[in-house]
Amino acid sequence: MKKKTRIPLIILILFICFLLFAPRGNYLKTDVVNTFSGPSAEHWMGTDNLGRDVYALLLAGGVRTLEVVFLATAISFLTGTVLGMIAGYYGGIFGSIIQFLSDFSLVIPSFIVALTMSALFGFNIMMAGIVFGIGQMGEYVNQAFVLTRSLKSQEFIDAELVLGLSRPRIIFFHVLPNICRQLLVFMGNKAANVVNLYAGLAFIGLGTDITNPDWGTLLYQYRSYMTTYPMLVIWPTLFIALLTICLHATFDSSKVGKGDLTLYD
Structure with missing residues (x-):
């Protein structure tokens, strides 16, 4: 692993471990006598307008954000990549149907779908992950489709067919490893x-409640104190920015080398 890849990856892993396993207090506990206090040994990032521990609130919100990101990415990356490779390799009517469905999924923004699902069924972490995953699936299909079509014209693919390798084996053991790097760069983005989309939904009150804090929810609750107690807004903003930058840097550092296939745009 290259050094420029290792450093962002280590930072990302450490930050995720911090969010998941760092000791925290009870983020539901309020103390009206001790509101808006600064950082201390008892409250590392101070307290908010209700006397709640900001540090504990941020960690709880981080865990919920990671759950949404993992679920959405798993759905969109795995399903979209498989469908895109199948469509790109086989083509024909089946490939055209997959392409049509992927393009159709891109017409409706995930934000609008999230609003609709919230109105009909309520909105929680599971629903947010599913909606975002399905909403981004079409983009992975298009990426994998174009990359697979470009790779299919290579001579080594024809040679493997002559040697008697089955098409599913070629797709998953020879096509996928050759396009995986480009797809990982896209996945990081x-x-x-x-992260930002879920924070935006939480900011307007979707997928959250007062007993389950999210970074976007905290930004909404603390927006009134931006001038008087700016750290209440700065802390969740920094956490959102750090996770976003870590994801970008980790996967972009494994950038496509010279001679590799070009990403679909």
Whole structure:
């Protein structure tokens, strides 16, 4: 692993471990006598307008954000890549149907779908991950489709067919490893987008409630104190920015080398 890849990856892993395993207090506990206090040994990032521990709130919101990002990325990356490779390799009517469905999924923004699902069924972490995953699936299909079509014309693919390798084996053991690097670069970008998209939904009150804090929810609650107590807004903003930058840097550092296939745009 290259050094420029290792450093962002280590930072990302450490930050995720911090969010998941760092000791935290009870983020539901309020203390009206001790509101808006600064950082201390008891409250590392101070307290908010209700006397709640900001540090504990941020960690709880981080865990929920990671759950949404993991679920959305798993759905969109795995399903979209498989469908895109199948469509790109086989083509024909089946490939055209997959392409049509992927293009159709891109017409409706995930934000609008999230609003609709929230109105009909309520909105939670599971629903957010599914909506974002399905909403981004079409983009992975298009990426994998174009990359597979370009790779299919290579001579080594024809040679493998002559040697008697089955098409599914060629797709998953020879095509996928050759396009995986480009797809990971794309995945880092889309995973970072999920962080911001979920924070935006939480900011307007979707997928959250007062007992389950999210970074976007905290930004909404603390927006009134931006001038008087700016750190209440700065802390969740920094956490959102750090996770987003780490995701971008980790996967972009494994950038496509010279001679590799070009990403679909």
